[in-house]
Amino acid sequence: MTTTQSPDAALDAHLDKTHDARLESYREFLRIPSISALPEHAPDVRRAAEWLAHALRTAGLENVAVEETSFHPVVYADWLHAEGAPTALVYGHYDVQPVDPLDLWTSPPFEPVVVDGRMLARGAADDKGQVHAHAMAAAALMATRGGFPINVRYVFEGAEESGSEGLDAWLTANRDRLTSDVAIISDTGFFEGNIPAITVGLRGLMYAQIDVVGSPVDLHSGSYGGAVQNPANALAQIIAALKGPDGRIRIPGFYDAVVALTEEEHAAIAELPFDEDEYRARRHVGELVGEVGYSTLERRSTRPTLDVNGVWGGFQGHGTKTIIPAHAHAKVSCRLVTAQEPHDIFVKFRDFVLEIAPPGVKVTVQDLGGGRPSHTPVDHPMTRAAARALEATFGRAPVFIREGGSIPVAASFESILGLPVVLLGFTQPNENAHAPDEWMSLDNYEGAIRAIVATFDEIATLGSSHRE
Amino acid sequence: MTTTQSPDAALDAHLDKTHDARLESYREFLRIPSISALPEHAPDVRRAAEWLAHALRTAGLENVAVEETSFHPVVYADWLHAEGAPTALVYGHYDVQPVDPLDLWTSPPFEPVVVDGRMLARGAADDKGQVHAHAMAAAALMATRGGFPINVRYVFEGAEESGSEGLDAWLTANRDRLTSDVAIISDTGFFEGNIPAITVGLRGLMYAQIDVVGSPVDLHSGSYGGAVQNPANALAQIIAALKGPDGRIRIPGFYDAVVALTEEEHAAIAELPFDEDEYRARRHVGELVGEVGYSTLERRSTRPTLDVNGVWGGFQGHGTKTIIPAHAHAKVSCRLVTAQEPHDIFVKFRDFVLEIAPPGVKVTVQDLGGGRPSHTPVDHPMTRAAARALEATFGRAPVFIREGGSIPVAASFESILGLPVVLLGFTQPNENAHAPDEWMSLDNYEGAIRAIVATFDEIATLGSSHRE
Numbered sequence: 001m002t003t004t005q006s007p008d009a010a011l012d013a014h015l016d017k018t019h020d021a022r023l024e025s026y027r028e029f030l031r032i033p034s035i036s037a038l039p040e041h042a043p044d045v046r047r048a049a050e051w052l053a054h055a056l057r058t059a060g061l062e063n064v065a066v067e068e069t070s071f072h073p074v075v076y077a078d079w080l081h082a083e084g085a086p087t088a089l090v091y092g093h094y095d096v097q098p099v100d101p102l103d104l105w106t107s108p109p110f111e112p113v114v115v116d117g118r119m120l121a122r123g124a125a126d127d128k129g130q131v132h133a134h135a136m137a138a139a140a141l142m143a144t145r146g147g148f149p150i151n152v153r154y155v156f157e158g159a160e161e162s163g164s165e166g167l168d169a170w171l172t173a174n175r176d177r178l179t180s181d182v183a184i185i186s187d188t189g190f191f192e193g194n195i196p197a198i199t200v201g202l203r204g205l206m207y208a209q210i211d212v213v214g215s216p217v218d219l220h221s222g223s224y225g226g227a228v229q230n231p232a233n234a235l236a237q238i239i240a241a242l243k244g245p246d247g248r249i250r251i252p253g254f255y256d257a258v259v260a261l262t263e264e265e266h267a268a269i270a271e272l273p274f275d276e277d278e279y280r281a282r283r284h285v286g287e288l289v290g291e292v293g294y295s296t297l298e299r300r301s302t303r304p305t306l307d308v309n310g311v312w313g314g315f316q317g318h319g320t321k322t323i324i325p326a327h328a329h330a331k332v333s334c335r336l337v338t339a340q341e342p343h344d345i346f347v348k349f350r351d352f353v354l355e356i357a358p359p360g361v362k363v364t365v366q367d368l369g370g371g372r373p374s375h376t377p378v379d380h381p382m383t384r385a386a387a388r389a390l391e392a393t394f395g396r397a398p399v400f401i402r403e404g405g406s407i408p409v410a411a412s413f414e415s416i417l418g419l420p421v422v423l424l425g426f427t428q429p430n431e432n433a434h435a436p437d438e439w440m441s442l443d444n445y446e447g448a449i450r451a452i453v454a455t456f457d458e459i460a461t462l463g464s465s466h467r468e
Numbered sequence: 469m470t471t472t473q474s475p476d477a478a479l480d481a482h483l484d485k486t487h488d489a490r491l492e493s494y495r496e497f498l499r500i501p502s503i504s505a506l507p508e509h510a511p512d513v514r515r516a517a518e519w520l521a522h523a524l525r526t527a528g529l530e531n532v533a534v535e536e537t538s539f540h541p542v543v544y545a546d547w548l549h550a551e552g553a554p555t556a557l558v559y560g561h562y563d564v565q566p567v568d569p570l571d572l573w574t575s576p577p578f579e580p581v582v583v584d585g586r587m588l589a590r591g592a593a594d595d596k597g598q599v600h601a602h603a604m605a606a607a608a609l610m611a612t613r614g615g616f617p618i619n620v621r622y623v624f625e626g627a628e629e630s631g632s633e634g635l636d637a638w639l640t641a642n643r644d645r646l647t648s649d650v651a652i653i654s655d656t657g658f659f660e661g662n663i664p665a666i667t668v669g670l671r672g673l674m675y676a677q678i679d680v681v682g683s684p685v686d687l688h689s690g691s692y693g694g695a696v697q698n699p700a701n702a703l704a705q706i707i708a709a710l711k712g713p714d715g716r717i718r719i720p721g722f723y724d725a726v727v728a729l730t731e732e733e734h735a736a737i738a739e740l741p742f743d744e745d746e747y748r749a750r751r752h753v754g755e756l757v758g759e760v761g762y763s764t765l766e767r768r769s770t771r772p773t774l775d776v777n778g779v780w781g782g783f784q785g786h787g788t789k790t791i792i793p794a795h796a797h798a799k800v801s802c803r804l805v806t807a808q809e810p811h812d813i814f815v816k817f818r819d820f821v822l823e824i825a826p827p828g829v830k831v832t833v834q835d836l837g838g839g840r841p842s843h844t845p846v847d848h849p850m851t852r853a854a855a856r857a858l859e860a861t862f863g864r865a866p867v868f869i870r871e872g873g874s875i876p877v878a879a880s881f882e883s884i885l886g887l888p889v890v891l892l893g894f895t896q897p898n899e900n901a902h903a904p905d906e907w908m909s910l911d912n913y914e915g916a917i918r919a920i921v922a923t924f925d926e927i928a929t930l931g932s933s934h935r936e
Contacts, residue, residue: 037787098789104685162787203690207788215751217572220902221775222671222873225803226715226767227747229757232776232798233707240708243701245826247694279695283683289697289828296695305693307792308700310782315799317778319505319630320675320836321566322801322874323902324775330700331783333790335693358713360757368788405690406790434688434791 010144011453015446018140023114025055026132026445029094030112030121034128036072036095036162045072045158048094048128052156053077055135060142061154069166072158079138080151085460086181087151089419091409092131093160093187096123097434104436118439126433129440130186130426130448131156137452149460153180157409160187163207163369164408171416182382182459183413186452188425190444191399192274196390198383199423201301201402202410204336204373206345207309209366210238210353211329218314218323225324229360232313232328238363239330241356242306247291247299249306249334251352254345259338261302269297272399282430301402305335331368335404342370371408376421381462386422389454393447424455478612479921483914486608491582493523494600494913497562498580498589502596504540504563504630513540513626516562516596520624521545523603528610529622537634540626547606548619553928554649555619557887559877560599561628561655564591565902572904586907594901597908598654598894599624601916609921617928621648625877628655631675631837632876639884650850650927651881654920656893658912659867660742664858666851667891669769669870670878672804672841674813675777677834678706678821679797686782686791693792697828700781700796706831707798709824710774715759715767717774717802719820722813727806729770737765740867750898769870773803799836803874810838839876844889849930854890857922861915892923 015022034048035041049066052075057064061077072095080087099109099122107113112121119129134154141148155178159165171178191197212231219228243249261269274297280288290299313328315321334345350365357363376383378400390398403423413419426448432438483490502516503509517534520543525532529545540563548555567577567590575581580589587597602622609616623646627633639646659665680699687696711717729737742765748756758767781796783789802813818833825831844851846868858866871891881887894916900906 037785037789039786098783098785100783100785101686101794161789205790207790215753217751217900217903218569219751219753220873221773221777221801222803222871223897223901224751224753224768225773225775225872226771227756227758227764228753229755230775232779233711233774236704236707236776236779236798239701239704283685283687283692285683285687285692285696285828286830287697287828288695289826290695299694300692303694305689306701307689307693307698308704308782308796309689309789309791310784310793311700311704311796312780312784314776314778315566315568316780316797317505317566317568318507320799320801321505321629321777321902322673322675323777325778326569328776328779329784330704331788333689333788335690358757360753360755362754403690404693405688429691432685433691434789435685437685 014140014144022136027112029128029132030123031110033110034095035098036159049073049075052094059139069170071166075156077154079148082151085150089153089180089183091155091185093127093157094131095158095161097161106437117442120439122438124438124440125427125431127187133448137449149457168412183419183421185423186425187407188423189427191401192429194428196394196398197401198398199403200376200378200400202374203406204371205406206342206370207333207368209331211364213327213362218326221322221324230324231361232325234358234361235328251348253348257339300404304337308332337373371406372411374410380420382420382422385458386424386455389451389458393451393454482608482612495580497596497600498591499578501578502563503566504627517541517543517626520562527607537638539634543624545622547616550619553618557621557648557651559623559653561595561625562599563626563629565629574905585910588907590906592906592908593895593899595655605917605920617924636880651887651889653891654893655875656891657895659869660897662896664862664866665869666866667871668844668846668868670842671874672839673874674810674838675801675836677799679832681795681830686794689790689792698792699829700793702826702829703796719816721816725807768872772805776800805841839874840879842878848888850888850890853926854892854923857919857926860922861919
């Protein structure tokens, strides 16, 4: 990848001069273990919020505040002095995924190190690295120009990896003060081969937990085996019934709201330079398997899924223990596409699970949250502006892709704030998000800062009437 | 239950006099956390062996030794001066099951307390209580008579809860010096309602672990979901396919060696005073379910089973983590009956699991050990002798039952040493073996000591020619 120098000599000079301090600041941010899903890390999540607020204040942004939600805080900041210019709402998240299995990390996840041009740490890519690039772009603009070419509002969330709990309520409550022309979400990445990309589709998410309870205590498998339902066997039966050998999900009505790909969309996906072998090799995946009738790229980005994220119950130790577990549990999530609505899918999921639950056990299904799928038209002026900025920065026109992951807030910006969404992300596809040894290419990170500035400059040329 | 005083006044006086010291000794034995399955408790298992050897030596037994095996030691002792009388080999085990879930215990599992006439502790019933009763019976005989009415050999094992690993090899190596007329195994209990019982059938055991591996690291369920096989889903599919909704196990050839119950056996089981509601209520089991065509009592003692003992994989924490687990695992065991052979069943199990394993994951199956089923004829003279002793001690003729549990060593005594086996046990059916709040009735414990002495006296009347 070639990073073209920006035509802004002052920016270049600033970025060169501040390079070492910037990397140290990035590392400092990554050292805070802001795992939003684990209650014991709640103080760390808050510490990360305070750290980020301080960085934004130091950059010269205004109205910087750590604002409460029902869960982890939102960090807000703005700069609104570009009269007549459009306003961009920039979104990222400063919370991270849990780090287990710890033993598979090359170095401790919260002790960031640079190895071979990569920053290695939990959150380096998803999403602290991108949030940090935004803070550094803001600092660079304030330092070299004393302001922005457009108006900007920053909304950095602390609960994205926990289903963005509390954010929708916060957005709704603050709708009036968040008036903008576009939402720029930086939580995605480049395409295979590190080709600059703009994501124009994201899958949604339905996340549930199945709890199967037999007797209140483990039973002796000799005294009770054969005479009672085994919760772990029952759970396996339920899970197995959710999907067929053809990869189709068997929940009645599950596909009702899925809009089929058009011939054009099929063709556009087929044209993307996707290397299946590289995709497999990256995580040492053996054979690729999935829903019949779709290509791998279609399966991972345009089709809904059903995956067990975790399962547990009974004896997990060394050796043997002859029990019938008192209870067994599974976390199960579905990636959703097009018009699938998370709560509707949860209800269908729950009803089907309860319907197929075998006798002799008590089965309950909990809703652990979700998010709607999101889509932006490829030809939206804001998307085109971001595409020009990427091409100018990285020397290559971006591809337009659909991502398999979910950023529930993308749909929230559309539905609650009425904003078009541009998914402007800079990580590489093999950055180990949600896995051990997460990393961010420092070339992409530095390029991101320039591309963000360039995007603001491009948006400035559009004027302020581009809200749809 | 009425415990009839034995006609032996000296024994009565001795047991009265030593009552308090005996209970304290019992508690001391229970305080040692001799969990054989957990490597970190290996020193405790050895400490329990040494403790037991010391108690047997103190009782006056001879050739007391803590003997090495490939796993935990065997405690051996004997008294062989009853010339012309039969020789009984007495078996029990001083190791115990793990104690999790700890939070369900009323008091700590290794701090024994007496509550309402019950000794409450891990191992109180299974099997340290019965081993201790044997040691106390030996001490009482030596103290009041200066010897035994028969010859006795004690073989106390430290690995019964871990598949008796190492014992068969030890028995084989020591076959010549273990010559006896009968094996008396005290590791079973009375029938429902605390009716004295002799167990004439035990189920065998096949214990396996299924390991399903996808990629070497957890995958992001957005980037990979839909395109790869999920090891936890695959595991559920495998487990679900092992048993049908009719409760029949679907492994080809699984039932080949199962000998059907005769009409007489069906009738004898139907006549046992089994209270299904009591059996359910004891562990707060809801609905009883099992193989079609069999009663609950038949299902839990005369039919083979297949149960998941534990399952794990992926994210088990609070909240959500959107991953495809790198691997998923299950411990699965089968209780075996009549002529089912553990290794043969393991091979059939493994082959079927590998055959039905879905594509895209690597599946392996480990053999974690097992034991053959065991049966003793109801009319064997040794069984009859034990029955007379039970009736004399407890004032009621015992019932002859089949137990659902497994004592692999019973089959080993039959096949390696060629001995008939008498399963002479004293616990109550609801004693919480393998579960929190395990307990032993002190009435049964004290009665056990008298019944053991009475059994030796009854066997003495048979002479030494009753080896079959």
